Amino acid sequence: MEQREKREGWHSGLGFILAAAGSAIGLGNIWRFPYITGQHGGGAFVLIYLLCVALIGLPVMLCEIALGRHTGRNPVGAFRRLNPDSCRLAHLFGAGMTLCGLLALFMRSWGWGGLFILIGVLIFKYRWTLVGVMGVVAGFVILSFYSVVAGWTIGYVFKAATGQLAFETVDVAKESFGAFITHPGWAILCHFLFMALCVAVVCRGIQGGIEKVSKVLMPLLFMILLALIVRGLTLPGAMAGVRYYLSPNFKLITPQCILVAVGLAFFSLSLGMGAMITYGSYVAKEQNLFKSAMAIVGLDVLVAFLAGLAIFPAVFALGFQPDQGSGLAFQALPAVFHHMPLGAAWAFLFFLLLLVAALTSGISLLEVVTAYWVDERRWSRRKATLVFGGCIFALGCLCAVSVANWNHIKPVEQALATLFGGVKDSFFVTMETMADWMLALGGLLIALFVGWVWGVRRAVDEIRQGSDNFADVHLWSVMAGLKDDPSHNSDMHVFTLASLWGVFVRFICPVAIVIAFLNTIGWLELKGPEAKPAAVEQVADEPVADESASAIRNESHESM
Numbered sequence: 001m002e003q004r005e006k007r008e009g010w011h012s013g014l015g016f017i018l019a020a021a022g023s024a025i026g027l028g029n030i031w032r033f034p035y036i037t038g039q040h041g042g043g044a045f046v047l048i049y050l051l052c053v054a055l056i057g058l059p060v061m062l063c064e065i066a067l068g069r070h071t072g073r074n075p076v077g078a079f080r081r082l083n084p085d086s087c088r089l090a091h092l093f094g095a096g097m098t099l100c101g102l103l104a105l106f107m108r109s110w111g112w113g114g115l116f117i118l119i120g121v122l123i124f125k126y127r128w129t130l131v132g133v134m135g136v137v138a139g140f141v142i143l144s145f146y147s148v149v150a151g152w153t154i155g156y157v158f159k160a161a162t163g164q165l166a167f168e169t170v171d172v173a174k175e176s177f178g179a180f181i182t183h184p185g186w187a188i189l190c191h192f193l194f195m196a197l198c199v200a201v202v203c204r205g206i207q208g209g210i211e212k213v214s215k216v217l218m219p220l221l222f223m224i225l226l227a228l229i230v231r232g233l234t235l236p237g238a239m240a241g242v243r244y245y246l247s248p249n250f251k252l253i254t255p256q257c258i259l260v261a262v263g264l265a266f267f268s269l270s271l272g273m274g275a276m277i278t279y280g281s282y283v284a285k286e287q288n289l290f291k292s293a294m295a296i297v298g299l300d301v302l303v304a305f306l307a308g309l310a311i312f313p314a315v316f317a318l319g320f321q322p323d324q325g326s327g328l329a330f331q332a333l334p335a336v337f338h339h340m341p342l343g344a345a346w347a348f349l350f351f352l353l354l355l356v357a358a359l360t361s362g363i364s365l366l367e368v369v370t371a372y373w374v375d376e377r378r379w380s381r382r383k384a385t386l387v388f389g390g391c392i393f394a395l396g397c398l399c400a401v402s403v404a405n406w407n408h409i410k411p412v413e414q415a416l417a418t419l420f421g422g423v424k425d426s427f428f429v430t431m432e433t434m435a436d437w438m439l440a441l442g443g444l445l446i447a448l449f450v451g452w453v454w455g456v457r458r459a460v461d462e463i464r465q466g467s468d469n470f471a472d473v474h475l476w477s478v479m480a481g482l483k484d485d486p487s488h489n490s491d492m493h494v495f496t497l498a499s500l501w502g503v504f505v506r507f508i509c510p511v512a513i514v515i516a517f518l519n520t521i522g523w524l525e526l527k528g529p530e531a532k533p534a535a536v537e538q539v540a541d542e543p544v545a546d547e548s549a550s551a552i553r554n555e556s557h558e559s560m
């Protein structure tokens, strides 16, 4: 039984691309990307985001898919298979961690000290397999809060369908949203429904579950998105929204912006925790990995871009403020839709869109955890999804009831405060911050592993299967129009896609991620001039939401 399931693969290449794009396209695209773009200089930020996606996202995506297909395993199994018996780089990390731990203990920070030393020792023992373990744990952590937010979308789909989203002003919408998400009963019920949907799909396996659902939901997502765009753009006054969203304002491009773009690219492309390793493990050898990675990245960027086009024209046409930060989706848009003809129907479609996007991402997060128990622990898929879906639901309940504060889970707060010297954010935000760190660290370690430990040469051998052009077409020759000239395709010319990718994986990606990572953990505050979008100044008097805070973080603060 498990044997067969382990070997299961995607039915078709398109199925893989749609499922992987489904994982990538989620709340990150439809919710975070539009408002962050609006706040960071519109078209100029889009350009920078595209560069980050192409220069960091695409190479790391290819690393993950190649690792997955080569090993045919979940992230833990993949790293375990390729783990060298001894590795200087791993020992260096282990020693560094242990040293940090000792230092922390010396400074009487018992929780951090203990944690670092434990990680240091584990690195010595398990080396790179630990990166896979971290991916599975990240899947667990991310899904537990992602599912809470996705649960809100279920609630809002229901509310829209029953005409409960009729808000005259954003303030009324805000109040209603705050009451909804801080009501433990509703929050937990919606979270449960979302987890149940994920479990039902993942339980049915790769072809019968994930692939089948993705093939229906992804076209549906595009159709809803297009309908919303046409509706928004045909409203009188919509062009002001397009201008706000896309007019490039290079004055707003600061170092901070670039780092925001890197972080967004990682989250949005589902990179850094092995989701793409897991999905890659079900890919056939004939499939062209390079083209697939390009298609997944392309679709992800396209949806992010289109989501902005669906939202801003409508917001402007109806005279609302665009600078709501993350509140845009749940607070401003219901009020915007209410003022449109057939508003309830458009609100219903929008929240359905969010739900569809979140569902295909939630599925991939649960699949990472499931694949580990199926591959490594020989559990049946059904048992693994039910047990871990249940565990994630339980952890998510803590998030759901602690969106605003720790009141419902005081003992957890006290335990954390004793160990780590105080907690400043809600449990929800703490989990989200932890996920941010894990993704950045995971992405860095995956690039380092492929670039320096597994080796670019072996990775390229894997990618070459099914995409022979990857290593053998000489880019200079193609660009110069000398593609078919034999002398220009000799070994003398070594500028191929593969060599370009190798340089990125070994040097450019790790360095860029380290910079973004240091920024995430607050050790490097690359500050530019205080940015306030010019467009916002023209149209709004209210302050711009803190752009560095992530979507969910803002959401929970606003609701407090």
Ligand code: PHE
Residues within 6 Å of the ligand: 023, 024, 025, 026, 027, 028, 029, 142, 267, 268, 269, 270, 271, 273, 275, 361, 362, 364, 365
């Ligand atoms: N990419 C998803 C989004 O944009 C989130 C996600 C992150 C999914 C990591 C899987 C893994 O919403």
